[in-house]
Amino acid sequence: MTTIKDIARLSGYSIGTVSRVINQHPDVSEEARRKVEEVIRREGYQPNSNAKLLKQRSTSSITVLVKGRMNIFFGSIIEHIQTELRESGEEAIVEYIDDFDNEVLLAIQLCNERKPKGLIFLGGNIEYFRKDFARIDIPCVLLTNNASSLGFANLSSFCTDDTAGSAEAVDFLIRAGHKKIGIVGGSADEDDVGEGHIDYERLRGCEAVFHKYGIPFDRRYQYVPSRFSMPDGYDAAMKMFERFPDVTALFCLSDIIALGAMRAAADSGRKVPDDLSIIGYDGIPYSYYSVPRLSSVQQDAELIARKGVEDLLIRLNYSRPAQHEIIPFRVLAGETVKKPKE
Amino acid sequence: MTTIKDIARLSGYSIGTVSRVINQHPDVSEEARRKVEEVIRREGYQPNSNAKLLKQRSTSSITVLVKGRMNIFFGSIIEHIQTELRESGEEAIVEYIDDFDNEVLLAIQLCNERKPKGLIFLGGNIEYFRKDFARIDIPCVLLTNNASSLGFANLSSFCTDDTAGSAEAVDFLIRAGHKKIGIVGGSADEDDVGEGHIDYERLRGCEAVFHKYGIPFDRRYQYVPSRFSMPDGYDAAMKMFERFPDVTALFCLSDIIALGAMRAAADSGRKVPDDLSIIGYDGIPYSYYSVPRLSSVQQDAELIARKGVEDLLIRLNYSRPAQHEIIPFRVLAGETVKKPKE
DNA sequence: CTGAAAGCGCTTACAG
DNA sequence: CTGAAAGCGCTTACAG
Numbered sequence: 001m002t003t004i005k006d007i008a009r010l011s012g013y014s015i016g017t018v019s020r021v022i023n024q025h026p027d028v029s030e031e032a033r034r035k036v037e038e039v040i041r042r043e044g045y046q047p048n049s050n051a052k053l054l055k056q057r058s059t060s061s062i063t064v065l066v067k068g069r070m071n072i073f074f075g076s077i078i079e080h081i082q083t084e085l086r087e088s089g090e091e092a093i094v095e096y097i098d099d100f101d102n103e104v105l106l107a108i109q110l111c112n113e114r115k116p117k118g119l120i121f122l123g124g125n126i127e128y129f130r131k132d133f134a135r136i137d138i139p140c141v142l143l144t145n146n147a148s149s150l151g152f153a154n155l156s157s158f159c160t161d162d163t164a165g166s167a168e169a170v171d172f173l174i175r176a177g178h179k180k181i182g183i184v185g186g187s188a189d190e191d192d193v194g195e196g197h198i199d200y201e202r203l204r205g206c207e208a209v210f211h212k213y214g215i216p217f218d219r220r221y222q223y224v225p226s227r228f229s230m231p232d233g234y235d236a237a238m239k240m241f242e243r244f245p246d247v248t249a250l251f252c253l254s255d256i257i258a259l260g261a262m263r264a265a266a267d268s269g270r271k272v273p274d275d276l277s278i279i280g281y282d283g284i285p286y287s288y289y290s291v292p293r294l295s296s297v298q299q300d301a302e303l304i305a306r307k308g309v310e311d312l313l314i315r316l317n318y319s320r321p322a323q324h325e326i327i328p329f330r331v332l333a334g335e336t337v338k339k340p341k342e
Numbered sequence: 343m344t345t346i347k348d349i350a351r352l353s354g355y356s357i358g359t360v361s362r363v364i365n366q367h368p369d370v371s372e373e374a375r376r377k378v379e380e381v382i383r384r385e386g387y388q389p390n391s392n393a394k395l396l397k398q399r400s401t402s403s404i405t406v407l408v409k410g411r412m413n414i415f416f417g418s419i420i421e422h423i424q425t426e427l428r429e430s431g432e433e434a435i436v437e438y439i440d441d442f443d444n445e446v447l448l449a450i451q452l453c454n455e456r457k458p459k460g461l462i463f464l465g466g467n468i469e470y471f472r473k474d475f476a477r478i479d480i481p482c483v484l485l486t487n488n489a490s491s492l493g494f495a496n497l498s499s500f501c502t503d504d505t506a507g508s509a510e511a512v513d514f515l516i517r518a519g520h521k522k523i524g525i526v527g528g529s530a531d532e533d534d535v536g537e538g539h540i541d542y543e544r545l546r547g548c549e550a551v552f553h554k555y556g557i558p559f560d561r562r563y564q565y566v567p568s569r570f571s572m573p574d575g576y577d578a579a580m581k582m583f584e585r586f587p588d589v590t591a592l593f594c595l596s597d598i599i600a601l602g603a604m605r606a607a608a609d610s611g612r613k614v615p616d617d618l619s620i621i622g623y624d625g626i627p628y629s630y631y632s633v634p635r636l637s638s639v640q641q642d643a644e645l646i647a648r649k650g651v652e653d654l655l656i657r658l659n660y661s662r663p664a665q666h667e668i669i670p671f672r673v674l675a676g677e678t679v680k681k682p683k684e
Numbered sequence: 685c686t687g688a689a690a691g692c693g694c695t696t697a698c699a700g
Numbered sequence: 701c702t703g704a705a706a707g708c709g710c711t712t713a714c715a716g
Contacts, residue, residue, distance in 0.1 A: 003693055014703045019695060029701055051693035054392040054708050061435070075417055079438060086437075093403070093433050096424060230631045263631040272633075289572045289605040291614075291633070345709055356687045361711055371685055393709035396692050 002043045011039040022047055061091045062312065063116040065107055067123035068099040068228045072256060073282040073301065074122050077143060080305030081120060088313055099227045100187065104128040108135050118312050126150070139315040141308045148324035156322040158307045165297045165329045166205030169251050169279050172331060177339040178249035178277060179215050182240045184233065184261060185226045185253025202253050226257050233260025241268050248276065248340040255280035255287040255296055262290070273338035283332050295334030300327050344385045353381040364389055403433045404654065405458040407449055409465030410441040410570045414598060415624040415643065416464050419485060422647030423462060430655055441569045442529065446470040450477050460654050468492070481657040483650045486641070490666035498664040500649045507639045507671045508547030511593050511621050514637070514673060519681045520591035520619060521557050524582045526575065526603060527568045527595025544595050568599050575602025583610050590618065590682040597622035597629040597638055604632065615680035625674050637676030642669050
């Protein structure tokens with residue numbers, strides 16, 4: 001294996017100079033840089049990342065902490081993150097955590113055990129961040145949730161305006177003529193649904209619209225919580241049908257849940273969209289191919305991933321303030337929303 | 343930060359002894375082990391993996407090389423792999439590669455650049471392995487394809503019997519009364535479809551069944567290649583409808599493709615399963631929730647992942663021969679296969 | 685069974 | 701601008 005030592009010998013410079021060339025230090029002569037780079041290219045030399053990290057005292061790569069398993073929307077963001085990182089020669093380790101577990105506590109543990117240089121949270125509960133994030137001091141990015149209200153200097157966030165997105169979803173249903181609307185998805189634990197939490201944001205957006213139109217909405221029986229998975233969406237929709245049999249439209253807080261709900265509709269003898277309208281959230285590629293095509297509020301997975309990675313990579317090397325940005329969403333009309341019967 | 347040095351000082355033993363305790367060397371006295379472990383626990387000490395790997399001259403973690411992006415079936419295997427690895431204190435880096443690119447050449451490059459200690463291939467082209475795998479000398483596992491015929495000492499494989507699985511899929515269609523059957527999915531490049539290649543295996547399984555029933559099958563127009571994605575499945579199905587308008591049943595080489603095909607059926611005015619029967623492959627959770635429920639040949643993602651990881655972890659530490667195991671499949675009847683009209 | 689010491693491949697003050 | 705040298709935290713012959 002060729003090491004920095006070989007490059008030094010072959011180029012006629014010292015190990016230190018070679019190291020400076022590799023790390024783009026400014027104080028290297030043009031000639032030295034040229035020669036060393038030439039040898040590096042010729043030998044196909046790759047610095048040993050362990051030795052490098054050992055010196056720099058940071059242990060592992062960037063870690064991505066994913067909230068919830070089997071979530072296709074997050075899956076597509078993860079792919080984009082990996083692609084972006086690889087282009088910059090970085091690699092990512094992905095950790096999954098249950099929808100209802102505390103990602104910030106896990107992050108703290110990871111920081112102790114593996115010392116990642118940076119963290120990307122894919123989904124998260126703002127309350128957990130408020131409580132414990134101060135104990136994390138490496139650069140972090142939160143994706144799909146808004147952390148701007150928290151004011152942590154090392155936590156950026158990139159997300160859709162969930163309040164507005166949910167509002168548009170419900171608005172879309174109401175304008176189609178629906179009044180008996182059920183909402184499915186999010187945390188069952190009332191304590192969890194604090195301000196800033198995704199579920200809260202989305203629910204609040206919905207309630208504002210109901211209020212605007214003067215349509216009553218009773219959270220206690222028009223809202224059924226659900227993990228972000230198809231089986232859970234299925235069960236939650238079934239529970240909704242039981243509890244609120246004449247519901248004419250469903251807003252599901254994610255497409256995965258919506259797809260589970262579509263199957264639940266079929267199994268309970270409801271035709272979509274004739275008997276029941278459904279609109280989802282996320283706009284995953286799959287929902288575009290479902291029959292009927294799922295109506296949804298589309299988040300821009302690629303842009304969220306790209307902005308998040310770019311921000312993290314910059315802050316990994318330069319002390320810049322964290323930033324927070326809202327990524328635009330788009331309502332996909334689809335084929336699952338229709339005027340209610342009668 | 344507490345290091346091995348602190349543990350040595352605190353326990354009254356030398357660094358060497360502490361290291362031996364950590365690495366479970368047998369030649370440590372019971373007392374030393376007890377004391378050192380006690381201090382490690384008390385201090386919450388975590389060995390620095392960079393230093394460890396630097397010494398051991400292996401660079402990074404286990405790397406998972408995934409063939410094809412946005413593949414939900416592989417996605418679920420990846421999740422299982424991560425879960426399994428984490429339980430053993432290992433971490434995995436995931437790399438994606440296009441369906442039609444050469445994963446073995448990428449692996450060779452990775453071995454040079456990052457020196458992973460082990461590699462898990464998720465999908466792969468046996469021909470690529472035959473040609474170049476000899477240049478890889480770390481323990482590897484190939485999942486969902488069979489590498490037993492290759493005889494590499496450092497390459498295990500765990501997969502479904504694709505020949506038998508595909509045969510059963512086609513058999514299922516024929517027994518339902520179909521004769522005009524189209525097959526969708528796999529590589530477009532004829533050269534790619536060598537013996538042992540997944541597409542070849544599955545196609546061969548199909549052709550044997552046609553032969554058994556004396557039903558003619560012309561690969562040139564009853565087979566349409568397709569990447570393993572929904573949009574590609576959609577396009578391929580559309581091409582099939584054009585080329586073979588009175589096709590009554592489709593066997594799609596993956597559920598993802600099948601789901602794209604279902605949408606294509608709808609868009610071309612075909613009702614599933616009344617006008618067109620469809621059976622997929624993989625048995626991903628999603629297809630269980632589609633309307634109608636997709637018929638499919640189910641691979642056991644969890645078992646494939648678990649066996650693969652266990653085998654790799656063992657061979658990482660002990661020199662054992664590679665092993666090859668066939669994991670059973672199951673035909674899910676679903677709701678998308680029905681007797682053809684007329 | 686244990687300790688002292690070399691060395692893994694790199695980075696980075698320090699001195700020039 | 702460059703080199704010599706210390707040291708990051710660990711493992712592992714070697715000697716006892």
